[in-house]
Amino acid sequence: MRVTQSFSLSLQEIEQLRSLTVGDNRSRFLGVLIQNEYQRSMKHKMVSDGQTILETHISDAATRMKRVDNKCNPHHINGRCLTCWSDEE
Numbered sequence: 001m002r003v004t005q006s007f008s009l010s011l012q013e014i015e016q017l018r019s020l021t022v023g024d025n026r027s028r029f030l031g032v033l034i035q036n037e038y039q040r041s042m043k044h045k046m047v048s049d050g051q052t053i054l055e056t057h058i059s060d061a062a063t064r065m066k067r068v069d070n071k072c073n074p075h076h077i078n079g080r081c082l083t084c085w086s087d088e089e
Contacts, residue, residue: 002027032079039082057081 009017021029039056057064058081059072067073072081 036079036082039079043082057083 017026017029042056057072058076058078064070064072064084071084074080074085
């Protein structure tokens with residue numbers, strides 16, 4: 001389910017967003033950014049709590065097992081899986 005949200009951006013941020021997106025892909029682009037940041041923050045929270053494995057993936061286990069490296073596709077449409085591909089890579 002999609003819900004319309006309203007938020008404020010500076011003119012510079014609007015221009016930067018336009019340069020990063022093509023056509024009406026802004027909502028999708030922002031969704032991917034939010035998902036990636038959510039995974040990143042959960043990863044850091046779990047590590048700070050003493051947990052070393054974050055079991056949140058972009059792809060399901062069956063799809064990952066079809067790959068040679070058993071990881072999520074690094075170019076997945078929903079963003080990069082930070083469980084499989086750290087944010088440093």
